[in-house]
Amino acid sequence: MREAYNIDHQLQLITAIKDNNSIALKAFYTSNYPKIEALILKNSGSQDHAKDIYQDAFISMWNNIRNESFVPQNDTALQGYLYQIAKNKWMDVLRSKRFKTTQSLTEERTLFLKQDDTIEDDDHDKKLNITMTAFKDLGQPCKDLLKTFYFDKKSLREIASDLNIEETSVRNKKYRCMEKLRATVLAFKS
Amino acid sequence: MKNNSNISQELLETIERYYKGTMPKDERTSFELKLAEDQEFKVLVEDIKTLILGIENQSLKEQLDVFHEDLPKKISVEKRRVGAFPHLGKYAAAAAILLAIAFLWVYSVPQNERLYAKYFTPDPGLPTVMSSNSNFEFYDAMVNYKQGEYKMAIDKWDVLKTKTPNNDTLNYFLGVAHLANKNETTAIDLLKQVTQNSNFALSDEAFYYLGLAQLKQGNIDDAKKNLKHSKTDNSKALLSKLND
Numbered sequence: 001m002r003e004a005y006n007i008d009h010q011l012q013l014i015t016a017i018k019d020n021n022s023i024a025l026k027a028f029y030t031s032n033y034p035k036i037e038a039l040i041l042k043n044s045g046s047q048d049h050a051k052d053i054y055q056d057a058f059i060s061m062w063n064n065i066r067n068e069s070f071v072p073q074n075d076t077a078l079q080g081y082l083y084q085i086a087k088n089k090w091m092d093v094l095r096s097k098r099f100k101t102t103q104s105l106t107e108e109r110t111l112f113l114k115q116d117d118t119i120e121d122d123d124h125d126k127k128l129n130i131t132m133t134a135f136k137d138l139g140q141p142c143k144d145l146l147k148t149f150y151f152d153k154k155s156l157r158e159i160a161s162d163l164n165i166e167e168t169s170v171r172n173k174k175y176r177c178m179e180k181l182r183a184t185v186l187a188f189k190s
Numbered sequence: 191m192k193n194n195s196n197i198s199q200e201l202l203e204t205i206e207r208y209y210k211g212t213m214p215k216d217e218r219t220s221f222e223l224k225l226a227e228d229q230e231f232k233v234l235v236e237d238i239k240t241l242i243l244g245i246e247n248q249s250l251k252e253q254l255d256v257f258h259e260d261l262p263k264k265i266s267v268e269k270r271r272v273g274a275f276p277h278l279g280k281y282a283a284a285a286a287i288l289l290a291i292a293f294l295w296v297y298s299v300p301q302n303e304r305l306y307a308k309y310f311t312p313d314p315g316l317p318t319v320m321s322s323n324s325n326f327e328f329y330d331a332m333v334n335y336k337q338g339e340y341k342m343a344i345d346k347w348d349v350l351k352t353k354t355p356n357n358d359t360l361n362y363f364l365g366v367a368h369l370a371n372k373n374e375t376t377a378i379d380l381l382k383q384v385t386q387n388s389n390f391a392l393s394d395e396a397f398y399y400l401g402l403a404q405l406k407q408g409n410i411d412d413a414k415k416n417l418k419h420s421k422t423d424n425s426k427a428l429l430s431k432l433n434d
Contacts, residue, residue: 020246022253029257055254062250124240131244132251150242151249175199181241182197 010072017065020151029058032079036086045090053093057086127185134184142177149174197238205238302413306406309428312340312370313363313395328360335363340371356383358390366399374403385416394420401425405432 016024036057037050045053061082064070072078135143148154156174160167207213208221225232315336318329331346347364354360365380381400384390401417404410410432417429 020250025250025253026257026260029254030261033258033261051258055251055258058254059247059250063247127237127240128244128247131240132248135245135248136252146245147249150245151253171199175202178202178241179197181245182237185241185244 010074010077013078014065014070014072017062020153022152028078032082036083039083039087040090043090043094045093049090049093053086053090057082057089060085060089130188131181131185134181134188138177138181138184142173142180145170145174146177146181197234201234202238205235206242208235209239209242300408302405302408302410305428305431306402309424310369310402310406313366313392313399315363316359332363335367338370340367343367344371358384358387359392362390362392362396365396365403369399369403369406374406377403378407385419394422394425398422398425401428 013024013028017028033050033054036054037047040050040053041047061070061078065078070078070081135146138146145159148159149156154162156167156170160170163170204213204221208218213221225235312335315332316329318332318336327346327350331343331350334340334346335343344364344367347360347367350357350360351364361380362384365377365384368374368380369377378400381396381403384396385393385400387393390396397416397420401413401415401420404413404416405428414429414432417425417432
């Protein structure tokens with residue numbers, strides 16, 4: 001009975017994360033960080049490394065929940081899953097030759113981690129990274145609108161009412177912002 | 191991404207619905223059929239999907255930075271202490287304490303104190319032959335003195351001193367005993383009295399201990415003056431240190 005409740009609890013958590021519920025995301029982020037920071041600090045990493053690795057792992061976990069490649073088996077499955085991803089990512093860094101040779105130079109290590117983020121073999125990941133960078137540098141009004149619609153998952157009507165404008169105008173704005181983003185991405189690639 | 195294919199608002203919203211899973215079953219079936227048949231359309235749909243995924247990933251990334259700012263700082267620092275150098279920490283702490291002690295020793299203990307500590311060893315004392323009981327009280331105290339029981343020796347010799355206040359040998363050992371007992375002022379008084387008599391057998395030693403006592407008190411000039419009167423090797427060595 002308890003197990004059923006626990007799995008149920010995990011499923012609720014996963015639903016909340018899929019919905020990008022910011023309260024659930026924040027609670028999950030905050031409660032799992034100390035353990036992973038301790039792991040990385042204990043294994044010759046810095047706090048900056050801990051933050052980078054943890055966020056990287058968190059985003060991977062989030063993507064895997066959404067594409068259904070993660071299914072919880074027990075109450076702490078997601079916590080364990082996140083920890084495992086972070087641990088594997090940190091092991092990859094430790095094993096890398098460049099980390100070993102630049103061990104004493106913290107700045108270089110951080111730089112390496114950052115470079116590693118953007119160097120992706122996978123074509124899909126490369127495209128995704130370009131899009132992320134393009135979105136990051138998009139003008140603030142477009143950025144806010146697209147985030148509210150796609151990430152916060154607010155409806156056009158809700159956004160219209162929040163901004164006190166017509167729903168059609170929100171719809172048009174959103175379309176123009178997407179075109180702008182797409183154009184930036186295309187410019188990156190050519 | 192294909193530059194030549196424009197995306198209409200309608201197409202964008204169709205793809206959004208497909209991606210969100212809000213497409214009615216009939217529409218979905220025909221949409222998937224088109225995806226399977228039309229390669230160009232498929233690429234276009236993938237591109238839009240990547241755009242949306244990019245927006246979401248970057249939004250999450252930025253949100254995580256905000257979450258990170260709000261992490262309780264205290265936990266972070268404590269973990270760092272525990273985790274960063276679990277073994278090094280102890281050694282570092284120990285090393286820091288040792289360094290601090292060494293630092294205090296070198297810089298807070300004045301040079302004269304250090305020289306005094308280096309050079310002061312009580313006079314070995316006179317041989318005590320118990321059979322020569324002509325001066326039993328004196329040699330009885332000498333036994334205490336030699337065993338480092340300076341307080342006891344002083345008490346016994348003080349009794350003798352009331353009887354023979356000008357006995358140089360008595361005053362000399364009493365002086366050194368006071369010096370060993372960390373009572374420099376009394377030691378200086380007694381040794382000064384002893385050094386008045388230039389014929390005293392232990393005159394060199396008396397000047398040496400007088401100089402040491404004054405050095406201990408930080409009276410370097412008088413210490414040097416008295417050390418000059420002493421011909422012992424220790425006096426000469428100490429004097430040269432003081433003149434350095």
